[in-house]
Amino acid sequence: MEPEAAKLIGAGIATSGMIGAGVGLGVLFGNYLQAAIRNPSAAASQQTMLFLGMALTETMGLFAFVVSLIILFG
Amino acid sequence: MAEQPAIDPMHQFLIQKIWDGPQFELFGVHFDMSITNSVASMFAGAAILVAFFLLTARGQIVPNRAQAVAEALYNIVDRVLVTPIIGPHGRPYIPYLFTLFCLIFVLNLMGVVLSIGSLAGQTWTFTVTSQLAITATLAVITFFSVFILGFVKHGVRFLTLFAPSGMPKPMLLFMVPIEMLSYFVRPVTLAMRLFGNMLGGHVVLSLFGSFVVALGIVGLAGGLASLAFIPATLSFVMIVALTGLELVVALLQAFVWVALATVYLNEVVNFGHGH
Numbered sequence: 001m002e003p004e005a006a007k008l009i010g011a012g013i014a015t016s017g018m019i020g021a022g023v024g025l026g027v028l029f030g031n032y033l034q035a036a037i038r039n040p041s042a043a044a045s046q047q048t049m050l051f052l053g054m055a056l057t058e059t060m061g062l063f064a065f066v067v068s069l070i071i072l073f074g
Numbered sequence: 075m076a077e078q079p080a081i082d083p084m085h086q087f088l089i090q091k092i093w094d095g096p097q098f099e100l101f102g103v104h105f106d107m108s109i110t111n112s113v114a115s116m117f118a119g120a121a122i123l124v125a126f127f128l129l130t131a132r133g134q135i136v137p138n139r140a141q142a143v144a145e146a147l148y149n150i151v152d153r154v155l156v157t158p159i160i161g162p163h164g165r166p167y168i169p170y171l172f173t174l175f176c177l178i179f180v181l182n183l184m185g186v187v188l189s190i191g192s193l194a195g196q197t198w199t200f201t202v203t204s205q206l207a208i209t210a211t212l213a214v215i216t217f218f219s220v221f222i223l224g225f226v227k228h229g230v231r232f233l234t235l236f237a238p239s240g241m242p243k244p245m246l247l248f249m250v251p252i253e254m255l256s257y258f259v260r261p262v263t264l265a266m267r268l269f270g271n272m273l274g275g276h277v278v279l280s281l282f283g284s285f286v287v288a289l290g291i292v293g294l295a296g297g298l299a300s301l302a303f304i305p306a307t308l309s310f311v312m313i314v315a316l317t318g319l320e321l322v323v324a325l326l327q328a329f330v331w332v333a334l335a336t337v338y339l340n341e342v343v344n345f346g347h348g349h
Contacts, residue, residue: 046155051335052330052337055334062269063266066270
């Protein structure tokens with residue numbers, strides 16, 4: 001296989017780390033919605049925590065994204 | 075058939091010189107004082123911020139629209155973040171966090187709505203927060219100002235942050251390195267998060283933009299090829315939707331950055347209370 005082709009395939013495979021981030025974000029927002037529907041009065045107070053959790057979860061996906069960028073352009 | 079324009083979504087992030095400045099060597103380091111489009115974007119962002127807050131700083135009891143926006147931005151930092159997370163002792167740090175929030179927000183917006191983009195063959199402004207160099211600098215400033223503040227306020231005792239209390243002594247051997255690693259990876263994650271979000275969003279926007287052009291050119295050939303106008307139109311709709319999403323992301327990432335900075339500050343300001 002040509003090195004260039006292997007590089008492209010590797011960059012593609014590296015993005016599979018985003019699967020975890022996607023699942024994580026789904027769990028996060030799903031659970032938040034469940035809790036918010038059960039107890040709407042407490043929902044607003046937890047929004048900051050929701051976005052903090054989103055940021056931390058999303059970072060994992062972005063690490064995969066950056067790794068694939070490094071493979072592509074590094 | 076007309077020539078296809080190259081699809082090159084990374085081109086928008088190129089740094090170009092606008093004005094050639096002096097170059098010199100100092101302590102063996104090469105300095106280039108040229109004004110690039112990156113520098114110009116940051117100057118423009120700072121100028122927009124100063125102008126906006128000078129115009130809205132004269133408080134009226136019934137705020138006009140601009141003042142309402144300014145107050146809403148301030149309330150995000152004060153009432154949503156600092157007061158609930160840190161409490162009354164966090165008040166001295168609000169100006170710093172608010173500056174950080176506004177700077178990141180306006181720099182994020184530069185690429186979406188405030189960009190004058192390319193005029194006269196020159197790219198004047200772009201989203202500088204999609205450059206890792208910029209976000210890493212901001213992250214280092216954010217992280218180490220809090221870290222140093224910890225030592226200024228609490229002295230060497232601040233190092234007990236890495237040793238969770240109530241832990242059996244042998245466990246500390248493992249816990250301290252893990253805690254230190256998870257602590258010092260913070261500036262890396264801060265920088266990566268903003269960089270990745272802004273870069274990813276703008277690459278996707280640019281890709282859909284080039285779909286519109288490429289498919290539109292195919293469709294111009296007439297006959298059956300004009301079916302290509304359908305995906306071209308869909309791509310254009312996607313651009314509109316994604317631009318809206320980018321506006322939300324610009325605010326959300328500035329918010330997330332300051333929220334994390336507030337959490338880090340909370341460990342320092344309320345050191346020894348919360349654990």
